[in-house]
Amino acid sequence: MTHTAPLTFAPEVRDALDRGLPVVALESTIITHGMPWPQNLEMAEKVEATIRNGGAVPATIAVMGGQIHIGLTPEALRALAQTPPAEAMKLSRADLAVCIANGRTGATTVAATMICAHLAGIKVFATGGIGGVHRGAETSFDISADLQELAQTPVTVVAAGAKAILDLPKTWEVLETLGVPVIAFGQDELPAFWSRASGIKAPLRMDTADEIAAAAAMRAALGLKGGQLVANPIPVEAEIPQDQIMPVIEQALAEAGAQGIAAKAVTPFLLGRIFELTQGRSLDSNIELVLNNARLAAQIAAAMA
Numbered sequence: 001m002t003h004t005a006p007l008t009f010a011p012e013v014r015d016a017l018d019r020g021l022p023v024v025a026l027e028s029t030i031i032t033h034g035m036p037w038p039q040n041l042e043m044a045e046k047v048e049a050t051i052r053n054g055g056a057v058p059a060t061i062a063v064m065g066g067q068i069h070i071g072l073t074p075e076a077l078r079a080l081a082q083t084p085p086a087e088a089m090k091l092s093r094a095d096l097a098v099c100i101a102n103g104r105t106g107a108t109t110v111a112a113t114m115i116c117a118h119l120a121g122i123k124v125f126a127t128g129g130i131g132g133v134h135r136g137a138e139t140s141f142d143i144s145a146d147l148q149e150l151a152q153t154p155v156t157v158v159a160a161g162a163k164a165i166l167d168l169p170k171t172w173e174v175l176e177t178l179g180v181p182v183i184a185f186g187q188d189e190l191p192a193f194w195s196r197a198s199g200i201k202a203p204l205r206m207d208t209a210d211e212i213a214a215a216a217a218m219r220a221a222l223g224l225k226g227g228q229l230v231a232n233p234i235p236v237e238a239e240i241p242q243d244q245i246m247p248v249i250e251q252a253l254a255e256a257g258a259q260g261i262a263a264k265a266v267t268p269f270l271l272g273r274i275f276e277l278t279q280g281r282s283l284d285s286n287i288e289l290v291l292n293n294a295r296l297a298a299q300i301a302a303a304m305a
Helices: 011-018 029-034 039-053 074-081 096-101 110-120 145-152 168-177 209-222 242-258 263-277 281-304
Strands: 007-009 023-026 057-064 067-070 088-091 105-108 124-126 156-159 182-185 204-206 228-231
Touching: 007 011, 007 110, 011 023, 011 057, 023 039, 023 110, 023 281, 029 039, 029 074, 029 088, 029 105, 029 263, 039 057, 039 074, 039 281, 057 074, 057 096, 057 110, 067 110, 088 096, 096 105, 096 110, 105 110, 110 124, 110 145, 110 156, 124 281, 145 168, 156 209, 156 281, 168 182, 182 209, 204 209, 209 228, 209 281, 242 263, 263 281
Parallel strands: 007 067, 023 057, 023 124, 088 105, 124 156, 156 228, 182 204, 182 228
Antiparallel strands: 057 067, 057 105
């Protein structure tokens, strides 16, 4: 691929890519905007260790000093984790270039991480949950750029479904319209982030990393644009069942509406409020599902390599 993107590779990642070893991309918004210091650093280090234990190399992606960093050294990871949310831009496709050009610090969302991973030649990306169609989108038109990115950038994304604060049926409908393969891993129902069940039947099911890798290779062979979404259910012992989490989500949504919170501020507000209302249980579950996704992503990357 020919491009002039300002990429800076961590030595470990550069070596792995040069040798054709499995590499898994990781986003950085979860570090700057998803969790407080120092839990965010502990979580990021755990996720990277999980990928290494799975036989792959982690590449946490962030923008710092006018460069897209593909993989962070321990020092850079710590510096990013200590960056106040107000000082780190939350980057998607629309503002990625501006952040780089202005030399700002930026944390990558699903969409921006996919773009950067593809530029770097990384085919697999592990995250918590993707963005999607927000509640009330029929009047607000609030739909995450993650969905369009999945339709055009050839990266396999492993997530625990879409974030449960979203309108899940509309999110899956939009992905179907965009031609994105949505693959439930090991079950017939799509997971709903904190919950293993959503009540929505999965359009596709696969039970092994090899199947997922083969499907990605066939999409490339057919010349089909876009990536794949692998919906990996949260481990049983970590889940918050739907009947417990949905009343909490509804309360947080009502509070956000009453306070006029909108656009990029919605998701951090909701996740923070849900954390408070569940007395921290939602964050514990969030960490476990990210680790679970990292394990599967490492297996898929190994199968691709």
